[in-house]
Amino acid sequence: xxxxxxxxxxxxxxxxxxxxxxxxxxxxxxxxxxxxxxxxxxxxxxxxxxxxxxxxxxxxxxxxxxxxxxxxxxxxxxxxxxxxxxxxxxxxxxxxxxxxxxxxxxxxxxxxxxxxxxxxxxxxxxxxxxxxxxxxxxxxxxxxxxxxxxxxxxxxxxxxxxxxxxxxxxxxxxxxxxxxxxxxxxxxxxxxxxxxxxxxxxxxxxxxxxxxxxxxxxxxxxxxxxxxxxxxxxxxxxxxxxxxxxxxxxxxxxxxxxxxxxxxxxxxxxxxxxxxxxxxxxxxxxxxxxxxxxxxxxxxxxxxxxxxxxxxxxxxxxxxxxxxxxxxxxxxxxxxxxxxxxxxxxxxxxxxxxxxxxxxxxxxxxxxxxxxxxxxxxxxxxxxxxxxxxxxxxxxxxxxxxxxxxxxxxxxxxxxxxxxxxxxxxxxxxxxxxxxxxxxxxxxxxxxxxxxxxxxxxxxxxxxxxxxxxxxxxxxxxxxxxxxxxxxxxxxxxxxxxxxxxxxxxxxxxxxxxxxxxxxxxxxxxxxxxxxxxxxxxxxxxxxxxxxxxxxxxxxxxxxxxxxxxxxxxxxxxxxxxxxxxxxxxxxxxxxxxxxxxxxxxxxxxxxxxxxxxxxxxxxxxxxxxxxxxxxxxxxxxxxxxxxxxxxxxxxxxxxxxxxxxxx
Amino acid sequence: xxxxxxxxxxxxxxxxxxxxxxxxxxxxxxxxxxxxxxxxxxxxxxxxxxxxxxxxxxxxxxxxxxxxxxxxxxxxxxxxxxxxxxxxxxxxxxxxxxx
Numbered sequence: 001x002x003x004x005x006x007x008x009x010x011x012x013x014x015x016x017x018x019x020x021x022x023x024x025x026x027x028x029x030x031x032x033x034x035x036x037x038x039x040x041x042x043x044x045x046x047x048x049x050x051x052x053x054x055x056x057x058x059x060x061x062x063x064x065x066x067x068x069x070x071x072x073x074x075x076x077x078x079x080x081x082x083x084x085x086x087x088x089x090x091x092x093x094x095x096x097x098x099x100x101x102x103x104x105x106x107x108x109x110x111x112x113x114x115x116x117x118x119x120x121x122x123x124x125x126x127x128x129x130x131x132x133x134x135x136x137x138x139x140x141x142x143x144x145x146x147x148x149x150x151x152x153x154x155x156x157x158x159x160x161x162x163x164x165x166x167x168x169x170x171x172x173x174x175x176x177x178x179x180x181x182x183x184x185x186x187x188x189x190x191x192x193x194x195x196x197x198x199x200x201x202x203x204x205x206x207x208x209x210x211x212x213x214x215x216x217x218x219x220x221x222x223x224x225x226x227x228x229x230x231x232x233x234x235x236x237x238x239x240x241x242x243x244x245x246x247x248x249x250x251x252x253x254x255x256x257x258x259x260x261x262x263x264x265x266x267x268x269x270x271x272x273x274x275x276x277x278x279x280x281x282x283x284x285x286x287x288x289x290x291x292x293x294x295x296x297x298x299x300x301x302x303x304x305x306x307x308x309x310x311x312x313x314x315x316x317x318x319x320x321x322x323x324x325x326x327x328x329x330x331x332x333x334x335x336x337x338x339x340x341x342x343x344x345x346x347x348x349x350x351x352x353x354x355x356x357x358x359x360x361x362x363x364x365x366x367x368x369x370x371x372x373x374x375x376x377x378x379x380x381x382x383x384x385x386x387x388x389x390x391x392x393x394x395x396x397x398x399x400x401x402x403x404x405x406x407x408x409x410x411x412x413x414x415x416x417x418x419x420x421x422x423x424x425x426x427x428x429x430x431x432x433x434x435x436x437x438x439x440x441x442x443x444x445x446x447x448x449x450x451x452x453x454x455x456x457x458x459x460x461x462x463x464x465x466x467x468x469x470x471x472x473x474x475x476x477x478x479x480x481x482x483x484x485x486x487x488x489x490x491x492x493x494x495x496x497x498x499x500x501x502x503x504x505x506x507x508x509x510x511x512x513x514x515x516x517x518x519x520x521x522x523x524x525x526x527x528x529x530x531x532x533x534x535x536x537x538x539x540x541x542x543x544x545x546x547x548x549x550x551x552x553x554x555x556x557x558x559x560x561x562x563x564x565x566x567x568x569x570x571x572x573x574x575x576x577x578x579x580x581x582x583x584x585x586x587x588x589x590x591x592x593x594x595x596x597x598x599x600x601x602x603x604x605x606x607x608x609x610x611x612x613x614x615x616x617x618x619x620x621x622x623x624x625x626x627x628x629x630x631x632x633x634x635x636x637x638x639x640x641x642x643x644x645x646x647x648x649x650x651x652x653x654x655x656x657x658x659x660x661x662x663x664x
Numbered sequence: 665x666x667x668x669x670x671x672x673x674x675x676x677x678x679x680x681x682x683x684x685x686x687x688x689x690x691x692x693x694x695x696x697x698x699x700x701x702x703x704x705x706x707x708x709x710x711x712x713x714x715x716x717x718x719x720x721x722x723x724x725x726x727x728x729x730x731x732x733x734x735x736x737x738x739x740x741x742x743x744x745x746x747x748x749x750x751x752x753x754x755x756x757x758x759x760x761x762x763x
Contacts, residue, residue, distance in 0.1 A: 639762055640759025640761050640762030641755075641756060643685070643686055650682055
């Protein structure tokens, strides 16, 4: 089969899976749907492997059909196949396959099992569409599909008020991003006259001067889209709330799909950003700010999944910073390794939450190390990779980003320093989470599990509010599943653990640079890609510094939480700062004061004062009153007296005649 | 003899007719007064035609007579209809079209 056939198959399988599962939800037993969904994504992944095999360093555009060709707009349904999109397809489809496999067991007791897999397949299809899109139009379609699919999945337990609210919040932020992306695409189209990626990239040099305001505006609008998808400050507030969804959804959103879309977009549109360095600088700085803010919040959050959520935000900050600083291969490398270890961390967290009977609060956990050895091992591997400890994958990818920041020089070096600070915080909060959940004295749930019985709450409650729920459709199911007792979960986590360990060897300074060479054809027009190459010795110095920082972070975490201790002393000493971090830098509150309340006030003003006085009073009442007054005047003339009409006629005629006589 | 006297007579007849239309309440009398007004106009038309030596005025007078005949036919028909319906023969009482 040819390269393009493989590419269309990559898209076709998940879509077919979603449709098939959706249509056969009564015809087949729900167990089948889980395997069907997994099979669809697996086939998609195999097609992506076929793409990799047939690619041969080319950039190929394949057009399915012309959607519309009018007024100079050529809207095609076309896909662009090049090393970048193939890499993304492999990561997305590969990690999604494992997440599907995990969900087969993890969601086993849920009444919405079939719906879950239909939506999950649709989510993967949307992401693959976004990744493979060959023009701005199709990328916008994929962008919006991903937003919709994520909302459905975050609100999967739709009878939970907190889950539906979180889904709405995600959707609203996504729409802000959509607007940015669409407007940015319009600007690019206005300048280059084409929607096609490759044509636009070729035209950008002579359509725009460097840092031309129109292009900078376009790139910043595109960045707004990327920030909303990738949860960068200030459009990040949806991401922690998205933890309301089932754990596999969190893994899917955070590892394989959705949040990486912003990173991919910047890498894909690199000719535009290199032509507008001012916009790229905005991206790099925002990425750096995000990685620090998220890391500080991660230090104090007590919800297990939210700690990982903030760490995602922080790691995506690294990637955005990298691709905005022209360290494309490093950014994509980190994206890939992050997908492995973040999916692994979420799966392990899901297993722990199951063991806790749905509770996510770190304060109530402890001592699971003995009871859940496999989960503990996976969590530690994921944590070591996330903290950048050699030889795990995150070690190589994170430090490559930072060494390239130093190589860029100038103010980028400050970003590099901030990156190391972020790495230190990352190691602390990651191992704080692990130590608090797995070390220390055993919680009742852990000792129950150690005695061979999986804890189930006497009555199901919402972990966020404590409200009592049932286990019918729209709420989590009655059974929980832990990795130790469910083979599919174990296989998925084992595979990811392996990838999290070895994934970094794709690109070891001085030894291998597979990814860099692989991505070369996509970035052949970049001015930095080939030249921005730190010397092997300086990279190794960076690696050593990174390792020391990571280890010292873990050391700090061990001294505080390692033996079941708490950080109460530090919380008391740094009370104000702790409160600031616990309240997530008051972003939600600031939005509430700056946007939500003025909007609500405006709405109230419109409904009470404006509607009542202006619309009802002046417009509706005014016009009807005017007509009524005029008609009353006219009615007065219609007396019905024939002689009165005759008199009026005479007077009128006399007046007219008199006027003409006098004027003549 | 100038045209003036014809015009004066015409104006007098017109005013008498108009006064009758405005003051009388019997529809028959109003129709008679209308005829007076039309004929006053006819007189003025014929007088002007003679004065200017233009036959157009005479032709117009003939047209007015035709119109007057039609109007009388319609008007008398209305009066007969009013009578047959035993409605008051008084234009002030017939004011159902009041707005």
